[in-house]
Amino acid sequence: MDYRKKFIVATDEKLRLADIDPDDTQDQGSDSEAADLTEQYRQKLADMQTLLYAENKRALLIVLQAMDAGGKDGTISHVMRAMNPQGVSVSRFEAPTPEERAHDFLWRIHSKVPRLSQVGVFNRSHYEDVLISRVHKAIDKATCKSRYAQIRDFEAELLDNGTHILKFFLHISKEEQLARFAQRLEDPHRNWKISEADYKERAFWDDYMDAYEEAMGATSTKHAPWFVIPSNHKWFRNLAISQIVAETMADFGMKYPKPSVDLAKIRREYHAAAVAEANGKKKKLKG
């Protein structure tokens, strides 16, 4: 099953999230059945990242968006952990600081874009500026539409300069969110995460769905696509995202760089002596 084809949002699609079942697990029966496959994709992800790092010709930006408790942190912990931390940077975007507010909304985003050879992961992103900002009417409809265009141009410029982009919406149901909040209540190690604001925000659930539908339809492009990942089942979310990221990277057609030195010369000049010396030592020991 190619989850890229299955879960991609078509450009300008009139997306209806209500038609996408967050409980969907496609061809996979259960967590334990999918475990081997997920592990294969995690390994492929690690291999591809090693290659991205060695090649040093492009970067990959992974955008994670979701409602509270939708699984952004979990995806980073389970999927992104497969990669070498030397090649990954995670940026978390919270409410903007006064300095960030004093700039255009893409300013703080641009500064966190991964450099060549790196995978950058955004836990929330510039999309908050057309989601929470729209839901709470900080911007009007026209401004929101301009921002879609600004985002498309920004992402196109990134790609033209070697930064590939994959965007994931982790799709959970409103009931699943409440169930996850309840788990936080029962786990003393996660009590501190509970905020009453998260509960109050549930009143805006439908507005958020509308904002996501419109934003994703307007900004899913061939080279910076959105994927809606059914995420009520964490194990399926991890499987689908690892596959999509690993297969996308495999399609880059990356190659290890050619050596910049003459290997035969290096062998002769620096290793032959060591071999001779080692042989000499052996002879001496024997003699």
Place this chain on the structure above:
Amino acid sequence: MDYRKKFIVATDEKLRLADIDPDDTQDQGSDSEAADLTEQYRQKLADMQTLLYAENKRALLIVLQAMDAGGKDGTISHVMRAMNPQGVSVSRFEAPTPEERAHDFLWRIHSKVPRLSQVGVFNRSHYEDVLISRVHKAIDKATCKSRYAQIRDFEAELLDNGTHILKFFLHISKEEQLARFAQRLEDPHRNWKISEADYKERAFWDDYMDAYEEAMGATSTKHAPWFVIPSNHKWFRNLAISQIVAETMADFGMKYPKPSVDLAKIRREYHAAAVAEANGKKKKLKG
């Protein structure tokens, strides 16, 4: 075995690296025997990092220094990968750029120090400014001594503001380095890493050892200690470093933050209704 006690460099110690066997594996017989123990410390490391992140009261800076092929990259890949990438940032310090050179040597370092709740890993560090700079006579002895003092003050200020520091020298033999270079020659995926400069730098091996001995003796303090890790055996290096980092973090005595909300009120106001509703549904279904 407490490797912290075993491998720590005492303040002002007249360290002699020639007296420390890079093949040492202490009480551990083999890779396979040590594997369970290493995995335990990796798990402990992951737990402690989760706690560091939740507590949000301090940071940890891990400095890795070694000769070429000494295992800095391998340590990051094997030990640091145990942690959640959301809580880790790895900074690699190469030859300074013109802008970096136009500032004091700690300027670029300071900008990469981890924020509260994060683990920062330095692949090379400000110590290059008293190592390679000293070996190649870019600075004189007096400047080098001043830098030791500046480094001590800088690290003391970091600690006073909540950033703990652990510094590791990955100690390999000159022969092991050549053997690792030879492995790169035989592995087509690593040929691109070979640089003739790395071979030429071997002529300065003894000068580097002198510079390391002096620098570590002068800058190993109670709160920012140096550890010399025997690193000819990669598996032992990984075990020792995971143990030292995990046990150090365990000694912080960190605690999960108390919830900022009244849990009973949250249960009553937001979950009771859901429970009632769910019960209602059940009744309906039964009825």
